[in-house]
Amino acid sequence: MRAPRRRLWLAACLGGLLIGTAAQANDERFDCRTLEGEPAPATAQQWLERSLWAGHCYLYEAHAVRIGHDGVRTLALSHEVRDGIERGVASFLDGPPMVFERRGRIGRLGWAGEGGEAPPSPAGIAERVDAHYRLSLGGEERIANRRARRLDIAPLDSFRFGHRLWLDQATGLTLKQTLLDETGRPLETFQLTALERPRLYQGAVTLDARREPPADPWRLGWLPDGFTPQPVDTRSARHGEGVVHRLYSDGLSTLSVFVAPMEEVELLAPGLHRLGVSNAAVRHRDLGGEPRQLVVMGELPVRVLLRVAEALEWPEAP
Numbered sequence: 066m067r068a069p070r071r072r073l074w075l076a077a078c079l080g081g082l083l084i085g086t087a088a089q090a091n092d093e094r095f096d097c098r099t100l101e102g103e104p105a106p107a108t109a110q111q112w113l114e115r116s117l118w119a120g121h122c123y124l125y126e127a128h129a130v131r132i133g134h135d136g137v138r139t140l141a142l143s144h145e146v147r148d149g150i151e152r153g154v155a156s157f158l159d160g161p162p163m164v165f166e167r168r169g170r171i172g173r174l175g176w177a178g179e180g181g182e183a184p185p186s187p188a189g190i191a192e193r194v195d196a197h198y199r200l201s202l203g204g205e206e207r208i209a210n211r212r213a214r215r216l217d218i219a220p221l222d223s224f225r226f227g228h229r230l231w232l233d234q235a236t237g238l239t240l241k242q243t244l245l246d247e248t249g250r251p252l253e254t255f256q257l258t259a260l261e262r263p264r265l266y267q268g269a270v271t272l273d274a275r276r277e278p279p280a281d282p283w284r285l286g287w288l289p290d291g292f293t294p295q296p297v298d299t300r301s302a303r304h305g306e307g308v309v310h311r312l313y314s315d316g317l318s319t320l321s322v323f324v325a326p327m328e329e330v331e332l333l334a335p336g337l338h339r340l341g342v343s344n345a346a347v348r349h350r351d352l353g354g355e356p357r358q359l360v361v362m363g364e365l366p367v368r369v370l371l372r373v374a375e376a377l378e379w380p381e382a383p
Contacts, residue, residue: 094272097121098268100122103115109200109216110191110200113191113218114190116230117187117190119233119236120239124263125144126141127259127261128142132256133342134253138160139158139159141155151167152167154167170271170274171270171273172273173272174190174316197221197291198225202217203217208231208241208256211234211235214232215231224366226364228242229242230242238260282353283324283352283377285377286376287372288320295312307326308325318365320363320365321361321363323361326356327349327355333345334347343362344365344370345360345370346362346374361374
């Protein structure tokens with residue numbers, strides 16, 4: 066397969082992570098106005114939780130720059146909330162034209178019946194992250210002409226990458242973030258260059274409905290500790306029902322698994338592929354009595370993706 070077509074297929078896979086659909090309405094909501102009266106965070110974990118809520122509750126327009134292995138790209142960003150439903154748009158301003166949109170409600174950390182009440186992500190992510198990363202506060206810096214507090218997030222094992230965030234002192238919004246490899250070297254930096262008119266949504270944002278887990282014929286024989294299935298709608302109009310996509314997360318890092326009959330998808334060469342900062346491990350395996358293409362993709366060390374791909378099991382029917 067020629068490289069441009071391969072990148073397009075992988076981009077379609079990545080689009081499944083970024084484009085969400087609104088779930089059925091439910092009566093669980095978070096009133097963004099409560100953020101106005103809260104005291105300034107005192108700990109690293111509190112800063113992380115504040116930034117997550119801020120990302121849902123603030124309306125803004127911004128310009129940003131992304132610096133990665135493929136060079137420098139500039140973007141225009143926007144985030145709005147209407148009737149409790151969020152809509153975020155990122156448009157690349159140079160290079161190949163690309164627009165990513167995310168529309169939906171605040172997600173949960175587990176399927177219905179798994180993990181008790183399946184709390185909303187911002188309420189549970191900070192606690193989950195603290196179990197697998199070491200969080201520490203750095204000093205104050207100036208980013209996009211705004212006062213920022215640095216938050217360092219170092220993994221406690223070798224199965225995930227580290228993160229460094231610079232959070233706006235006034236709003237909690239992330240002004241800059243850097244992904245760090247196993248040696249601490251930057252893999253990608255994403256930084257706002259201008260944040261325009263950030264204002265708190267004067268209403269409540271809606272939580273996602275509780276979803277029942279799907280019945281998959283296969284299972285993952287290994288995942289890094291802390292990664293759990295995410296209750297998101299991963300169906301795509303691009304693919305038939307035979308193409309299955311599942312998403313796993315530890316609260317910061319995500320891992321996608323795509324399993325499909327080989328005649329139903331555009332085939333990729335077995336091996337490793339790269340899309341931006343994400344790696345993808347591709348395998349062609351006999352699963353469930355027929356040849357299938359398996360793609361494991363995420364912003365994780367390559368050996369983790371390969372191990373997940375090799376450990377996928379498809380038990381024989383009784």
